Amino acid sequence: MGVPAVPMCTKAYTELANLTAAREGMPHLRQVFTPHPVGGKTDEELAAYLVNPDPVSRKQIMKEIVDDLTMPLSEDEKKTGMQSIAAGPATYGPDTADNLQEIFMNNGMTDYMPIVISTEEKVEAMLKGTSHHPDEVLRTPLQGVGYTSARWGYTVRQIAVNAVMAGCRPEFFPVVLAMASVGPLGLFGSTTSSSSAIVINGPIRDKLNMNYGLGALSPFAQSNATIGRSWTLMGKNLTNGGIPGDTYQGGQGNQLDYNNCVIAEDEKNSPWTPLHVQFGFKPEENVVSIFDGPDIRQGHGARGAGAQIAMFDEQISFMFQSMVGGDGALVICDPLVANRLVEQGYDTKEKLSDWLWKNTVRTAKDFRESFLASFHLYPLALQGREPYATWYKVPEDTLIPFFPSVTDINFVVCGGQANAFFQVANMRHGRSASIDKWM
Amino acid sequence: MKVNRRKLLSLLGMSPALLAGSRAEAEQKKKSAQSGAGSEPKSTAVSPKGTPPAIQLYSMAPRANSLDGKTIYVVDATSFLGSETLLKKMQVWFQQNMPGVKTVFRKKAGVYAADDPKLWAEIKANAYATVMAIGH
DSSP: OOSOEEEEEEGGGHHHHHHHHHHTTOTTOOOEEEOSOOTTOOHHHHHHHHHSBOTTTOSBHHHHHHHHHHSOOOTGGGOOEEEOOBOSOSEEEEEOHHHHHHHHHHTTOSOSSOOOOOBHHHHHHHHTTOSSOTTOEEEOOOOSSSOGGGTOBEEHHHHHHHHHHHTOOGGGHHHHHHHHHTOSOSOOOOTTOOEEEEEEESTHHHHTTOOOSTTTTSSOOHHHHHHHHHHHHHHHHTSOOOOBTTTBOOSSOOGGGGTOOEEEOOTTTOSSOOHHHHTTOOTTSOEEEEEEESOEEEGGGSTTTTSSSOOHHHHHHHHHHTSSSOSOEEEEEOHHHHHHHHHTTOOSHHHHHHHHHHHOEEEHHHHHTSTTIIIIIHHHHHTTOTTHHHHTTSOTTOEEESSSOGGGEEEEEOOOSSSOOEEEEOOEEEEEEESGGGO | OOOOHHHHHHHTTBOHHHHHHHHHHHHHHHHHHHHOOSOSOOEEEEOOOOBOOOEEEOOOOOOOSOOTTOEEEEEESSOOTTHHHHHHHHHHHHHHHOTTOEEEEEEOSSSTTOOOHHHHHHHHHHOSEEEEEEEO
16 A cells, blocks of 8 residues: 555454464564454443553553554565465375374374375375376465465365375365365354355266265265365365464364265255256266355254144244354255155245245344344445345335345255255355366 | 564464474474384375465555654454444544544445455545554
8 A cells, every 4th residue: 555554453363463464475564452352342441442551562552553653664674575485394204104193183284183194105096086187286376365275376286185184085086176176175264163065966976975865964975074074174284274363263163174064965866956957057067066154053943843744944944044144045955855845835946945035034123233244244235235235224124135145045955864854054155166177 | 562483483484384394394203213113114295285375575664753744544444343433432532642643534345355445545645644453
């Protein structure tokens, strides 16, 4: 910008602020920190923050701001040019398997469960799972504004190392490459502890022996388990994500991060169009779709779940109402639920999405007081983005849809038909990619 | 400002990953020495790390000796709860303690990670400096 600037944030983010400033090219940036938090404090308490000491520097905050805007620059503060950083050694060892396990674990390169040691032989074997050149760059390192995970670069070979560590077989590798092609990768890092769900469609599900029947979301298939695990390992290693206090700020974390809820859709027993076809792919194509959001909840806790005749549309709507925010939903239906919904009249996923979008509503007041609205959606409303601009203009008691668009509600089908259960992921669709392209 | 070891290494151009790498090498030597027995098979593991970007260093903007007669934009960059109130209290502090300073309050457009070149141009045209509240 070319004018003196002093960023100010709360003490809780001291390390993140310092590391971010260094990565952005100003390692000596003059920053001011207030006590944490700012939200929820009275006017008097906030006024006191300004005349009390900065909890990091111990200087009185307003004096510190004035000094930061008027003190001459040091030589370090004037430095320009390029500074390279390294990612550590290219190899570890030679050493015993136990020692290598410990070295990888102690240095934040695992999910704290044992890995498959990424020997050169195993990496070469993994690379045979694709026709792509090992040195092909999927993402070029990029300096600039944005999440750290969007800046690191990676190649086919580097992805293969992580796939080996996760326990993937070479035939799984095209799926992992397709996932990596649509990064940012796992361990998103938001304070909301958001995680991912990974939906896989197409004939490859059977070729990889993916489980979409009984216990589809539990650890009963190597492909489901290791493909999901690779998403988190890639987030940690390929993009320097998952460093608590630095690139990871999730308050409570999320158990989904261990596997990222891999869902192979049961296309055969589903009465509906498969998810990837809804997104414009052909039925015979193999596709991976990534969803992001904070949680997945069991639908048998829904109001009306014990009724003699299940009205699943109303139960799903009830589950939506308890979500944090309203960015999107992924409803995971057992085939029994999907077929019952067809009996209720929803012979397409689109009809069901439309009914839910129109009938899951809240007042404009409830929306404005919701968790994400004030800092995530209100700025968009100020820019005139719809529907948020309208939702901030209408009277408080106006009923508005819970989700901005009908396309924010998606469905997949899987499960062993042991009971008519569904689950609702508080997650929105991010990206989809062809797996075939990576074979 | 207190600079911890991790940050210091970071400022020297070492990402936490490199810090991990350095520690890893030392740890590896220690482990090998402890295990003693050379009978166990040994292997070499390929690093799973991606490629970090080089960093462009920027000089901070030159400072004036005094704020007297200057305009400062106080910018709510994230719209987190309480940030607007805090900045408006800051405006009051300037009015009461440094009346020669003019302050202007602005909210950055877009969500917290979005750029706002229009606002940056306005600040560059009208202000000596900015104080930016970036959360939480």
